[in-house]
Amino acid sequence: MKGSELISHAKNTWCPGCGNFIVQHALKEVVSDLGSEGYPVENVILVTGIGQHAKIFDFMNLNGFYSLHGRTIPVATGIKLANPGLKVLCIAGDGDCYAEGIEHLIFAAKRNVDITVMVNNNRVYGLTTGQFTPTSPYGFHGRSTPKGEKENPLNPLDLVLSSGATFIARGYTGRREQLKFLLHEALLHKGFSFIDNLQVCATYCNLTDYYNERVYDWDAGSSGDYQAAHKRARGWDYTADTRIGLGIMYQHGAPTYEEGYPVPVALSEEGRGQAIRKFLDSRL
Amino acid sequence: MDIHEVSVLIGGRAGDGVASSGQVVAQILAHMGYRVHMYFDYPSLIKGGHNFAIIRGAERPVGAVRDKVDFILALNQETIELHRGKLGRGGVIICNGDIASHPGAVQVPIGSILKNEQAPTVMGNSAIIGAFLKAAGIDWNIAEEVFWNALMKETVQNLRVAWQAYDAADVRMAVKEITDHRHPVMTGNEAIGIGLLEGGVTMYFAYPMSPTSNLMHFFAAKADEFQIRVVQPESETAGILMALGCSYAGVRSAIGTSGGGFCLMTEALGLSGIAELPLVIVLGQRAGPSTGLATYTAQSDLLFALNAGHGDFPRFIVAPGDTTEARTWSRLATAFAWKYQVPSIILPDKIVCEGLYSIDPDFSIDCHPEPIMADPGVRPYMRYQLTESGISPLRFPPSVGDWIKVNSHVHDTDGITTEEPEVTRTMADKRNNKIAGLREELEGLHPVEVSGNTNSDGALLTWGSNKGACDEVGKLLDLRVIRPVVLCPFPERSFANAMTGVRRFYSVESNETGQLARLVSQFGYRASGLVLKYDGRPFTIEELTARVREAIS
Ligand SMILES: Cc1ncc(C[n+]2csc(CCOP(=O)(O)OP(=O)(O)O)c2C)c(N)n1
Ligand SMILES: [Mg+2]
Numbered sequence: 001m002k003g004s005e006l007i008s009h010a011k012n013t014w015c016p017g018c019g020n021f022i023v024q025h026a027l028k029e030v031v032s033d034l035g036s037e038g039y040p041v042e043n044v045i046l047v048t049g050i051g052q053h054a055k056i057f058d059f060m061n062l063n064g065f066y067s068l069h070g071r072t073i074p075v076a077t078g079i080k081l082a083n084p085g086l087k088v089l090c091i092a093g094d095g096d097c098y099a100e101g102i103e104h105l106i107f108a109a110k111r112n113v114d115i116t117v118m119v120n121n122n123r124v125y126g127l128t129t130g131q132f133t134p135t136s137p138y139g140f141h142g143r144s145t146p147k148g149e150k151e152n153p154l155n156p157l158d159l160v161l162s163s164g165a166t167f168i169a170r171g172y173t174g175r176r177e178q179l180k181f182l183l184h185e186a187l188l189h190k191g192f193s194f195i196d197n198l199q200v201c202a203t204y205c206n207l208t209d210y211y212n213e214r215v216y217d218w219d220a221g222s223s224g225d226y227q228a229a230h231k232r233a234r235g236w237d238y239t240a241d242t243r244i245g246l247g248i249m250y251q252h253g254a255p256t257y258e259e260g261y262p263v264p265v266a267l268s269e270e271g272r273g274q275a276i277r278k279f280l281d282s283r284l
Numbered sequence: 285m286d287i288h289e290v291s292v293l294i295g296g297r298a299g300d301g302v303a304s305s306g307q308v309v310a311q312i313l314a315h316m317g318y319r320v321h322m323y324f325d326y327p328s329l330i331k332g333g334h335n336f337a338i339i340r341g342a343e344r345p346v347g348a349v350r351d352k353v354d355f356i357l358a359l360n361q362e363t364i365e366l367h368r369g370k371l372g373r374g375g376v377i378i379c380n381g382d383i384a385s386h387p388g389a390v391q392v393p394i395g396s397i398l399k400n401e402q403a404p405t406v407m408g409n410s411a412i413i414g415a416f417l418k419a420a421g422i423d424w425n426i427a428e429e430v431f432w433n434a435l436m437k438e439t440v441q442n443l444r445v446a447w448q449a450y451d452a453a454d455v456r457m458a459v460k461e462i463t464d465h466r467h468p469v470m471t472g473n474e475a476i477g478i479g480l481l482e483g484g485v486t487m488y489f490a491y492p493m494s495p496t497s498n499l500m501h502f503f504a505a506k507a508d509e510f511q512i513r514v515v516q517p518e519s520e521t522a523g524i525l526m527a528l529g530c531s532y533a534g535v536r537s538a539i540g541t542s543g544g545g546f547c548l549m550t551e552a553l554g555l556s557g558i559a560e561l562p563l564v565i566v567l568g569q570r571a572g573p574s575t576g577l578a579t580y581t582a583q584s585d586l587l588f589a590l591n592a593g594h595g596d597f598p599r600f601i602v603a604p605g606d607t608t609e610a611r612t613w614s615r616l617a618t619a620f621a622w623k624y625q626v627p628s629i630i631l632p633d634k635i636v637c638e639g640l641y642s643i644d645p646d647f648s649i650d651c652h653p654e655p656i657m658a659d660p661g662v663r664p665y666m667r668y669q670l671t672e673s674g675i676s677p678l679r680f681p682p683s684v685g686d687w688i689k690v691n692s693h694v695h696d697t698d699g700i701t702t703e704e705p706e707v708t709r710t711m712a713d714k715r716n717n718k719i720a721g722l723r724e725e726l727e728g729l730h731p732v733e734v735s736g737n738t739n740s741d742g743a744l745l746t747w748g749s750n751k752g753a754c755d756e757v758g759k760l761l762d763l764r765v766i767r768p769v770v771l772c773p774f775p776e777r778s779f780a781n782a783m784t785g786v787r788r789f790y791s792v793e794s795n796e797t798g799q800l801a802r803l804v805s806q807f808g809y810r811a812s813g814l815v816l817k818y819d820g821r822p823f824t825i826e827e828l829t830a831r832v833r834e835a836i837s
Contacts, residue, residue: 008687010700042682047529050692057689058700063681065532066691066701067525068555074522078529078537081487081515086533086682107518264486264511275509276478280645282435283468284315 001041003032010058017202019173023091023120024056026180031062034087034187045088047076049096052126053199056091070100073108076115077257084114084258087187094121098134098154105156109163109192113257116186116193118171119156122201123238130204138239142204153238157249160194161226161233167193168229168250173200174211178246185248191256198244211244218247226250288343290318290459291350292416293367295336296359298329305357305409306337310469310640311430312413312422313341317462320469321346321752322640323822328494328578334362339640343462347606347641347752351826354457355420357412358384376456378415380408390419390453397448407438407445414446414453421458424450468643472636473499475607475643476566476614480538481510483618485564487530487537488514489523494579495637496540496568520545524552524563531561532690534680536618540566543585544575550592553627557597559690560625560668560676560715562655564618569633569748571820580820581634583748584795587802589629590772596712598719600628601772605733605751607641609769612649616729623653624675624718631771633794635749635822649729666697670710674717723773731770732778740764743789744832745811747771747800750792753823757832760825768800776807788812790835792828 006028014020027046035041046062048054050069057066067075072090080088090097097105097119108115124142125131132142132149135156139148160168167189171179179197186193200208214236222228229250236244267275292309296302303324310320318341326335338349352372358364358379364386371377381391392415394408401407410431417427427446431439470478477499480488490500504514517523523539530537541549546567556563569585571577589601600620604610610632617628658665658677665686669676676697681688689699694711696702733751736744736758743764746754751767758765766782766789768775783789791801791811798814805811813835817823823831 008700040682040684042684042686045532045681055701057691061687063687064689064691064699065529065559066689066693066695066699068551068692071521071525071552074517074525075529075532077522078526079533080529081513081526082530082533082535082537083681103518104522107522261513261515264513266486267511272481272510275506276481278509279474279478279506280468280470280643282433283311283470284430284433284466 001032001035003028006031006041006061008059008061012059013055014052015203017200018052019122019199019201020052020056020120022173022176022179023197023199024059026176026183027056027060030180030183030187033184039087043085043087045079045086047072047079047088047090049092049101050127051093051096053091053093053096053120070096071104072097073101073104073115073117077108077113080113080115080258081261084263088115089187090115090117092117092119093126094119094123094135095125095133098156105160106163109160109165109194111257112164112166112191112254114191116195118183118186118195118197120197120199121156122199122205123207124201124205126201126204135238136205155233155237156196157233161229161250165194166191166252166254167248169195169248170198170246171195172198172211172215172246174208175215175246182248189251191254214242214244215246216243218245218249220247223248223251226252288460288462289341291338291340291353292355292357293336293338293353293370294357294359295334295363295367297331298326298333298335299331300335300359301406301409302335302337302359305413306339307469307640308413308430308434309416310339311434312417312426313339314466314469314642315426315430316422316459317464317466318342319345319467319642320640321348323349323635324638326579334366336363336367345642347749348756348822348825351824355416357416359409359412360384374457376419378412378419380412390415390456392449392453397445400448401441401444403441403445407442410442410446411449414449417446418450418453419456421455468645469640470607470643471498471638471640472604472607472610472632473638474502475610476630476632477502479611479614480564480618481512482615484536485538485618486512487535488512488540489517489526489537490514490540491517491520491523491545493542493545495570495634496542496566498638499540499566520548521552524549524565527563528552528556528559528561531563534678536622538564538566538618540568542568542570543572543588546585546588546592554593554595554597555692556627557593557595557599557715558694559692561690562621562625563627564621564630565627566630566632568637569631571818577820579634581749581822582794582818582820583633583750584799584818585631586747586771586799589631590803597715598624598626598722599772600624600626600722601631602770603631603748604636604769605748605767606636607643608647610636611643612647613769616649616651619653620722622655624722625678626718626722631748633748639749651725651729653725667699668695668697668711668714670697670714673721674714675721719773723775726770726773727775727777730778731768731775732782733767733769734764734782736765737762738764739785741785741787742836743786744792745789745800745804746792749822750794753825753828754792756825757828760829761832763832771803774803774807779804779807783809790815790832792823792832794818794822
């Protein structure tokens with residue numbers, strides 16, 4: 001399947017310059033590449049939350065589940081449990097995943113369920129027009145915080161690492177090729193894969209220059225080292241004026257959730273009848 | 285004295301195994317041909333506190349207990365103090381003689397029996413049961429059969445302990461065998477579980493909450509035999525969304541909760557509605573609002589279940605009144621969810637969930653709705669294809685050449701988001717159109733039960749577990765009893781038939797405002813009075829009789 005066939009006829013409504021376009025094209029190319037690597041496109045399921053990030057659901061010719069705000073991960077978990085042969089990708093927002101639905105992120109990491117979650121972290125509530133999110137920089141002047149927000153940002157990489165995720169990466173929409181690579185690796189990783197994607201919001205939080213001045217690549221060789229990963233996660237707290245590492249932060253093999261909950265062998269009508277009769281007999 | 289109806293109370297501390305011993309007593313009565321009901325009363329704690337169960341056996345189906353009992357099996361002195369007032373004339377107390385006593389009681393020397401048999405303390409209850417069997421003049425063989433049937437752990441030793449007590453006790457009040465036509469006993473939770481299995485459910489999601497936790501425990505204990513997976517998610521919110529994920533992938537699942545958990549599910553309930561994803565929820569009612577009485581009963585979530593979730597969308601709601609109904613309607617609830625692509629809510633109350641009832645194992649409603657699948661040849665596939673019935677044929681991923689999209693927004697036939705007024709209205713109509721088909725199908729299935737004196741112009745209106753008390757009291761007072769089992773879509777035609785000739789009716793409900801009476805008033809039926817109970821406890825036969833008499837007069 002050619003990448004261009006994956007773009008739907010729906011009218012695109014992202015703002016000009018939005019980082020979501022980069023995400024869309026990276027996804028298109030990765031899904032197309034996976035197709036030639038033996039992972040057919042019909043096996044890919046895209047689950048989105050609610051926000052600007054989520055509109056990718058409409059813009060792609062992909063199987064999909066346009067869920068509720070904050071609720072990509074439990075839907076993806078259910079799909080994966082139902083059919084472990086599917087490749088399930090969540091594209092979530094930072095408000096979506098780090099505020100409304102943060103418990104699901106922690107639990108997906110804890111369970112090591114074999115799904116991929118990419119959070120398009122534009123550091124702002126885009127669709128609701130510019131309020132602060134859990135990862136907005138300290139002092140963020142949003143529409144609900146005209147005098148500057150007084151909460152410190154949350155560090156999702158640190159949180160997800162300590163929750164048990166087995167693939168953790170940070171991408172940036174200003175580094176399209178790398179983002180493609182991360183998405184590809186995340187989808188191929190067996191276990192819970194997480195990408196915090198620094199996505200430029202052209203309208204409410206344009207940090208392009210800020211990111212460009214600070215980003216650097218983590219050393220690809222040491223991604224298996226938990227202690228090193230911990231240091232990397234703590235290297236930037238989403239507000240301090242330090243360098244910002246990109247790439248695979250941590251990767252580690254571990255049994256997945258669905259392996260512990262294999263799909264039941266479907267009982268025949270007769271087999272089920274027997275099991276029920278046996279139970280009824282125990283109640284006489 | 286020979287009796288054809290018998291009531292046994294068993295009481296002890298929480299953690300003493302009152303429920304499981306009560307179940308053995310219930311099975312013994314079932315083995316003798318009785319129809320059985322057990323009410324289990326326990327506070328919300330783990331150890332200590334007082335638990336008791338009342339087991340009632342009768343010749344006819346029963347679903348409520350009486351004020352008086354014939355036997356009190358007291359695992360401690362407190363049981364005697366709390367309940368001796370319930371002992372009927374000629375009644376017998378059987379107690380653990382080491383720690384309890386009462387004039388005339390059968391005192392079982394549990395300590396020395398256990399010592400003789402080198403048995404652990406937990407087997408003390410078997411001694412009490414053994415003494416009960418003798419006091420009730422019940423044949424020892426029945427104990428052997430029931431203990432073995434129940435797949436009890438350490439059956440041989442339990443039987444030896446029971447035999448010692450049986451041997452030492454004397455006959456006080458003979459309980460007769462009725463028939464060899466036996467009905468198994470189970471809780472409503474278990475019956476719902478069986479029905480869900482028969483509906484094809486292979487995944488169960490639940491966050492622990494009384495009174496449905498035991499459904500989760502039942503499935504978990506039988507996971508291999510029943511080939512069902514039990515998943516305990518991080519919250520009810522997560523559970524319902526996982527279930528919707530399963531539906532999208534074409535796998536039947538169910539979720540169980542109570543009011544508080546259902547509150548957390550409401551946003552996703554609406555998602556099931558607009559995305560037209562089949563969903564099965566077991567909503568076991570307990571006393572609310574909020575945490576309420578965690579382990580006591582209520583029927584106060586009817587209007588909530590009917591209205592939960594914002595926006596309009598079709599749903600199916602059924603309130604079984606015993607295990608026989610719970611089983612067959614849980615299967616149907618699953619089947620209707622998948623045929624009509626709607627949420628189904630099974631709405632028992634704590635009495636049905638955790639009470640034991642004899643089940644009629646051969647009863648089934650002969651209706652087997654199937655999901656409507658897209659023809660394999662049809663291309664392009666449209667997830668929300670417009671049809672006359674409103675039901676769009678299903679196809680599940682992976683499917684080569686298709687994009688199968690479901691969407692929480694208003695969407696077009698492909699599942700792509702739209703804000704067009706025309707499409708918005710068309711899609712609302714499409715969803716709404718499904719109700720007519722579902723209602724029509726339901727009208728043929730006895731969605732409204734009528735019992736008592738069906739010619740009487742005075743009636744009791746009721747629902748759920750109050751079936752038990754109302755069926756008896758209706759007969760006793762010569763009243764008609766009208767009980768909608770299906771509550772949504774409301775079976776107007778069957779209800780009108782049931783109401784034909786009724787001049788006055790009184791709504792018997794376990795809530796403080798008469799929720800069913802409010803529901804039927806929408807269809808033009810005004811109750812002459814309300815007979816309500818909202819103290820967390822079920823009506824006894826005597827209490828309801830008095831309350832109905834008072835209401836009528
Ligand atoms: C339960 C609920 N609360 C609030 C909203 C309103 N809402 C829609 S999008 C959004 C924020 C989106 O921010 P984010 O997740 O960061 O996504 P972005 O638009 O930035 O991509 C909110 C609060 C909603 N749809 N549902
Ligand atoms: Mg955002």
